[in-house]
Amino acid sequence: MTEKIIEKDFYTQDAVSLAKSLLGKLLVRKYNNGEKRYFIITETEAYLGVEDKACHCSKGKTERTKVMYEEGGTIYIYLIYGMYWMLNIVSGKKDKPEAVLIRGIAEISEYGKLIKHYDGPGKAGKVLEISKDLFNGQKIYNKTTGLFISVPQYKISFKMEQLPRVGINYAGEPWISKPWRFVAKEITLQQ
DNA sequence: CCAGTGATCAGG
DNA sequence: CTGATCACTGGA
Numbered sequence: 347m348t349e350k351i352i353e354k355d356f357y358t359q360d361a362v363s364l365a366k367s368l369l370g371k372l373l374v375r376k377y378n379n380g381e382k383r384y385f386i387i388t389e390t391e392a393y394l395g396v397e398d399k400a401c402h403c404s405k406g407k408t409e410r411t412k413v414m415y416e417e418g419g420t421i422y423i424y425l426i427y428g429m430y431w432m433l434n435i436v437s438g439k440k441d442k443p444e445a446v447l448i449r450g451i452a453e454i455s456e457y458g459k460l461i462k463h464y465d466g467p468g469k470a471g472k473v474l475e476i477s478k479d480l481f482n483g484q485k486i487y488n489k490t491t492g493l494f495i496s497v498p499q500y501k502i503s504f505k506m507e508q509l510p511r512v513g514i515n516y517a518g519e520p521w522i523s524k525p526w527r528f529v530a531k532e533i534t535l536q537q
Numbered sequence: 538c539c540a541g542t543g544a545t546c547a548g549g
Numbered sequence: 550c551t552g553a554t555c556a557c558t559g560g561a
Contacts, residue, residue: 391556400556410545428542430557447556468557478544513556 347384348457350497354390355485357418361392362526364418364437366451369506369530372498373451376384385474385500387495387532388463389450391511392526393434394445398516400524403443413483414443421493423482425470430468431476432443435486450529458500459495464495502537504530 352371357364373385393401402411402424413422414436422434422445434445451470453461464470476493484491507529515522 393556405546409545409551425542425544426555426557427557428544430542432556434556449556466557495558509555516555 348499349489350499351489352495352497352520354417354419354485354486356397357435357487358439359418359437361394361446365392365446365526367389367508368435368448368495369528370498370502370504370533372496373448373474374494374496376492378476378492380487384454384456384494384498385451385464385470386460386498386530386533387448387450388452388504388530389465390528391449391450392437392528393447394526398517398524400511400514400521401443401445404517407443410535411443413447415441416483419435419485419487421481421484421486423476423478423480425478426468426490429457431471431478432478433471433474433481449527452497452533454500454535458498458537459534460535478506496517500534500535503536504533507531 376382417440418437420436433448438444449467452463466534508525508529511527
């Protein structure tokens with residue numbers, strides 16, 4: 347697998363366009379034992395600043411949310427329900443708190459064959475073996491951190507679905523209805 | 538349908 | 550310090 351890492355500038359776009367752009371990109375995880383695995387990003391959600399009542403930053407800057415105020419490309423990780431590590435990529439400019447939640451990934455082999463889907467952010471976090479200690483505040487465009495995003499060498503085709511976000515009923519309207527969840531369907535790879 | 542599980546945060 | 554909440558998942 348050749349790795350064409352995506353540069354820092356890519357992450358300065360707003361969270362909604364970044365959420366779309368990340369579909370079909372390759373998430374590379376180099377584990378502590380040296381093993382390397384490859385995952386296509388298949389589902390994302392955008393969280394858009396202090397106004398968005400579904401966004402953690404709607405309550406302002408806290409110990410947890412401070413990394414969302416960093417520049418685009420910063421990794422934001424938090425624990426939910428005491429069990430699941432959620433992986434987010436901060437987007438936009440410094441001091442504009444936006445992020446994209448990675449909700450689904452599909453593992454592919456080194457030769458571009460689909461292996462397994464991990465549908466759901468908790469499952470994705472588990473297979474990636476991420477945690478706050480390991481990656482929170484790191485940069486996703488830094489190839490040395492063990493978790494980075496690149497352009498896949500294989501041509502990937504899919505249909506994009508746009509849906510409301512899940513698990514945010516507490517946010518109220520209009521935020522519940524914002525179609526800021528993006529799913530890649532019918533994924534095929536050409537070698 | 539619902540319990541598990543612990544960091545985080547507002548409030549005293 | 551305490552109690553409530555939670556961008557979820559897996560098993561009745």
